[in-house]
Amino acid sequence: MEEMAKAYEPQSVEDGIYKKWLDSGYFAPENLPGDRTEPFSIVLPPPNVTGTLHMGHATMLAIEDAMVRFARLRGKKTVWIPGTDHAAIATQSKVEKMIFESEKKTRHDLGREEFLTRVKAFAQDSHDTIVNQSKKMGASLDWSREAYTLDEQRNAAVNVAFKRMYDDGLIYRGYRVVNWDPVGQTTIADDEIVHKEVEATLYTFKYGADFPIAISTTRPETKVGDTAVAVHPTDKRYKKFIGKTFDVDFAGTKLSIAVVADESVDPSFGTGALGVTPAHSTVDAEIAQRHGLPMVQVIGEDARMLPLAGPLLEGKTTKQARDIVATWLREQGLMVSEEKTVQNLSTAERSGGVVEPLPKMQWFVAVNKEFARDGKMVTLKQLMQDAVRSKQIEILPERFDKTYFHWIDNLRDWCISRQIWFGHRIPAWFKGDDVVVGENPGDGWTQDPDTLDTWFSSGLWTFSTLGWPNENAPDMKAFHPTNVLETGYDILFFWVARMVLMSTYLLGEVPFKTVYLHGLVRDEQGRKMSKSLGNIIDPLDMIAKYGADATRLSLVIGSTPGNDMKLSEERIAGFRNFTNKLWNISRFVDMTTGGLRHVETVEATTLADKWILSRLNDVIAKVTAHHETYSLSLAGELLREFTWTDFADWYLEIAKVEKGKDDILNYILERLLILWHPFMPFVTEEIYTKFNRGMLIVAEWPSVGATLVVAHENEFEKLQNAITAIRNIRSEYKVEPKKLVDVVLSNDSLMPYTDVICALARVQNLVVGEKPEASASAIVGDVEVSISLAGLVDVAKVKARMETELASVEKYIAGIRARLDGDFATNAPENIVAGERAKLAEAEARREKLMQGLNAML
RNA sequence: GCGCGCAUAGCUCAGUUGGUUAGAGCGUCACAUUGACAUUGUGAAGGUCCGUGGUUCGAGUCCACGUGCGCGCACCA
Numbered sequence: 001m002e003e004m005a006k007a008y009e010p011q012s013v014e015d016g017i018y019k020k021w022l023d024s025g026y027f028a029p030e031n032l033p034g035d036r037t038e039p040f041s042i043v044l045p046p047p048n049v050t051g052t053l054h055m056g057h058a059t060m061l062a063i064e065d066a067m068v069r070f071a072r073l074r075g076k077k078t079v080w081i082p083g084t085d086h087a088a089i090a091t092q093s094k095v096e097k098m099i100f101e102s103e104k105k106t107r108h109d110l111g112r113e114e115f116l117t118r119v120k121a122f123a124q125d126s127h128d129t130i131v132n133q134s135k136k137m138g139a140s141l142d143w144s145r146e147a148y149t150l151d152e153q154r155n156a157a158v159n160v161a162f163k164r165m166y167d168d169g170l171i172y173r174g175y176r177v178v179n180w181d182p183v184g185q186t187t188i189a190d191d192e193i194v195h196k197e198v199e200a201t202l203y204t205f206k207y208g209a210d211f212p213i214a215i216s217t218t219r220p221e222t223k224v225g226d227t228a229v230a231v232h233p234t235d236k237r238y239k240k241f242i243g244k245t246f247d248v249d250f251a252g253t254k255l256s257i258a259v260v261a262d263e264s265v266d267p268s269f270g271t272g273a274l275g276v277t278p279a280h281s282t283v284d285a286e287i288a289q290r291h292g293l294p295m296v297q298v299i300g301e302d303a304r305m306l307p308l309a310g311p312l313l314e315g316k317t318t319k320q321a322r323d324i325v326a327t328w329l330r331e332q333g334l335m336v337s338e339e340k341t342v343q344n345l346s347t348a349e350r351s352g353g354v355v356e357p358l359p360k361m362q363w364f365v366a367v368n369k370e371f372a373r374d375g376k377m378v379t380l381k382q383l384m385q386d387a388v389r390s391k392q393i394e395i396l397p398e399r400f401d402k403t404y405f406h407w408i409d410n411l412r413d414w415c416i417s418r419q420i421w422f423g424h425r426i427p428a429w430f431k432g433d434d435v436v437v438g439e440n441p442g443d444g445w446t447q448d449p450d451t452l453d454t455w456f457s458s459g460l461w462t463f464s465t466l467g468w469p470n471e472n473a474p475d476m477k478a479f480h481p482t483n484v485l486e487t488g489y490d491i492l493f494f495w496v497a498r499m500v501l502m503s504t505y506l507l508g509e510v511p512f513k514t515v516y517l518h519g520l521v522r523d524e525q526g527r528k529m530s531k532s533l534g535n536i537i538d539p540l541d542m543i544a545k546y547g548a549d550a551t552r553l554s555l556v557i558g559s560t561p562g563n564d565m566k567l568s569e570e571r572i573a574g575f576r577n578f579t580n581k582l583w584n585i586s587r588f589v590d591m592t593t594g595g596l597r598h599v600e601t602v603e604a605t606t607l608a609d610k611w612i613l614s615r616l617n618d619v620i621a622k623v624t625a626h627h628e629t630y631s632l633s634l635a636g637e638l639l640r641e642f643t644w645t646d647f648a649d650w651y652l653e654i655a656k657v658e659k660g661k662d663d664i665l666n667y668i669l670e671r672l673l674i675l676w677h678p679f680m681p682f683v684t685e686e687i688y689t690k691f692n693r694g695m696l697i698v699a700e701w702p703s704v705g706a707t708l709v710v711a712h713e714n715e716f717e718k719l720q721n722a723i724t725a726i727r728n729i730r731s732e733y734k735v736e737p738k739k740l741v742d743v744v745l746s747n748d749s750l751m752p753y754t755d756v757i758c759a760l761a762r763v764q765n766l767v768v769g770e771k772p773e774a775s776a777s778a779i780v781g782d783v784e785v786s787i788s789l790a791g792l793v794d795v796a797k798v799k800a801r802m803e804t805e806l807a808s809v810e811k812y813i814a815g816i817r818a819r820l821d822g823d824f825a826t827n828a829p830e831n832i833v834a835g836e837r838a839k840l841a842e843a844e845a846r847r848e849k850l851m852q853g854l855n856a857m858l
Numbered sequence: 859g860c861g862c863g864c865a866u867a868g869c870u871c872a873g874u875u876g877g878u879u880a881g882a883g884c885g886u887c888a889c890a891u892u893g894a895c896a897u898u899g900u901g902a903a904g905g906u907c908c909g910u911g912g913u914u915c916g917a918g919u920c921c922a923c924g925u926g927c928g929c930g931c932a933c934c935a
Binding site: 004008190266269275276281342344489493557564568629634641649822824826829835 | 860861862863864869870871872874877878879882883884893894895896897898899900914915916928929930931932933934935
């Protein structure tokens with residue numbers, strides 16, 4: 001038997017253990033032992049192949065792995081599917097940036113094919129890093145099922161989904177105002193926009209001297225594209241102009257401006273009149289549509305003015321054009337006022353470019369269009385709402401329900417085409433004005449050059465990873481809908497909502513039953529971790545320094561759904577101490593019981609045994625329940641409390657003086673390792689090898705009630721006091737506990753504590769009767785030490801303590817009495833009142849004892 | 859503007875459906891430490907549960923209003 005090292009060294013064992021798991025094949029459900037019928041499945045939110053994993057990913061892996069390992073230990077047919085996301089725009093812009101920095105070339109210099117080769121190489125690299133990091137974390141992912149949002153199978157799924165939606169009229173092509181990112185040279189979705197506050201000037205002016213209404217704008221250069229002025233229908237100032245059209249000469253362009261009435265105009269803002277630029281504002285485009293106004297595009301894709309903007313502005317940047325128009329207005333005497341204001345500028349999340357709303361021919365998913373489903377007319381929006389409203393999907397924490405509904409209520413058609421190269425090519429083919437969606441119809445047809453929004457393929461993730469579009473794929477039947485989707489709350493809309501859309505539409509079932517939203521990992525001061533702040537904690541560094549188990553614990557314990565978490569290296573170091581504690585508990589049991597071994601059942605003979613075993617049962621029951629409701633943090637805290645305080649600090653101490661506990665120590669330790677395994681898989685697996693019971697990853701979760709014993713609360717307190725007494729005697733008199741053999745009780749002032757002393761005697765294996773004698777003694781070993789307890793206790797201290805206690809008991813009694821005298825006794829439920837009465841009786845008894853003791857001391 | 863959240867010990871946070879003496883970790887202080895544990899133990903101090911009002915026999919928990927902070931969405935033309 002090899003002795004365990006004094007301290008646990010994660011670095012020397014973790015890689016070996018992971019390899020052992022891989023070799024066992026247990027990450028794949030078909031290899032799991034036993035006859036498993038109940039499925040448990042999670043698909044990993046695929047990390048973007050844009051780089052490396054950060055603490056957010058580590059949190060995701062730690063939480064999901066805990067869920068998955070728990071399910072596996074509970075005997076479920078468990079699978080956790082890994083994968084990565086091609087993250088279209090994010091990846092393409094990153095590679096573009098890198099290529100430009102090193103070679104000063106753009107993607108157009110390289111050409112589509114060469115550029116895509118470069119992106120693929122980069123993505124492959126990132127992928128390998130991510131996989132390696134996930135393994136370091138101990139993630140029990142089924143690598144045999146690994147998927148990639150841009151691989152062949154997923155592409156097949158995308159094409160089928162696209163065609164089906166197109167055939168149902170839910171995907172359409174339309175000339176609409178979209179968010180154009182002039183830097184990335186692509187359209188982006190509404191939720192890829194980031195608003196930034198910037199200073200701007202609000203110009204108020206008239207289009208021309210003869211135009212009767214003044215308007216306000218921060219973007220006068222767009223006004224060359226105006227076709228109307230909108231006012232509120234009830235606005236008395238302008239009522240007389242509604243329906244009229246004015247021709248004006250504006251900054252070198254001839255404009256024809258109609259005055260229309262629209263409810264959406266706020267009469268109290270500015271002049272109460274809104275210049276309508278249908279081509280360069282989504283809001284204006286909607287107004288224009290309502291009134292049948294023409295759309296004039298004056299800004300191009302390069303964010304420069306088009307010829308239609310007139311000779312004065314053509315070719316100028318929007319900023320230059322703005323100044324030109326402002327100057328022109330001042331010169332013409334048309335400017336009414338100029339004031340500083342704060343403008344919320346729309347920028348592209350990825351490229352940082354200032355978004356320019358432009359009309360473009362794009363592909364859209366219609367979220368408000370009705371289609372037939374099970375004989376009823378529904379919309380995609382309704383499907384998304386119903387899934388959550390009907391509780392088929394439960395969101396944790398619940399409050400995100402509201403956010404979810406709020407978002408869907410405001411949802412507009414989803415623009416899914418992107419003018420970038422990296423991504424799923426849109427499966428649409430053109431020949432003149434003809435369009436075919438699906439396979440290449442043959443010669444003379446050209447495919448749409450655009451690619452799909454990355455979230456289109458991500459939306460299919462729960463089932464594209466399970467073999468869809470083959471609906472008879474065995475994994476589809478076995479594992480869909482998945483049990484949990486665990487992800488950060490920041491992508492509730494981007495991703496979660498779109499998965500609900502795709503799954504309910506394409507499969508008619510929800511993609512998952514529970515959504516567990518974890519918080520963001522922040523630094524000690526609550527700031528986001530970022531490169532520029534230099535406050536990033538790298539998971540790999542932490543694993544190297546403190547071990548994967550400690551890193552995982554720090555991310556799971558103390559983290560509740562939906563709430564951000566502050567993480568510091570200190571915190572991780574604290575959990576490293578705990579992994580070491582568990583190691584040393586095992587080391588102690590190993591050394592003192594002659595080696596770790598499986599014990600099937602145990603019998604509780606002493607008070608301490610009954611207590612610790614009843615605690616264990618309680619912990620098993622509660623930890624199991626917490627896992628089932630995904631309250632991982634609570635489960636972890638409970639386990640830590642039990643392991644450190646109850647088992648290590650108390651029971652192990654008792655075991656040092658009270659022999660014959662070898663079986664119970666082994667019994668509890670083995671079960672403790674299983675209970676801890678979901679949270680700290682490495683150290684538990686390593687210790688478990690000493691039990692010679694095969695691999696812990698497929699052990700059997702302990703059940704409650706194997707040894708159901710109940711110890712009275714009071715007895716537990718006595719034990720604690722007894723242990724304290726041993727320690728005090730030991731330290732004050734420098735007596736080794738094993739040689740303490742005689743206890744003399746000779747002072748009446750200790751009467752209130754005779755129970756405690758009695759318990760102490762029991763722990764010491766001293767023989768005592770029902771009522772403690774004034775003295776008790778026994779001989780252990782060959783040394784006899786005689787100690788009078790009266791001499792050990794500072795009577796003044798005891799008296800003071802008793803007096804304090806008496807005061808608080810009096811107060812407590814008064815409180816209960818007051819309640820019982822009031823309406824409480826008649827109005828509260830009987831069992832509650834009875835409980836109060838019992839507490840009162842108990843407190844009174846305690847008071848009686850304390851008073852007796854105090855009297856004796858006088 | 860619309861919506862959501864948070865406020866509990868010095869710090870970070872738990873606190874399940876209201877049940878009556880509010881908990882943990884870290885930190886602080888005191889004591890102990892030849893130990894399975896360099897990473898240990900025991901104990902102590904520390905709280906008007908943001909404020910005000912309400913519902914209730916009973917409120918940290920439910921309701922209303924207020925204050926402070928944070929987040930999401932939309933946007934002002």
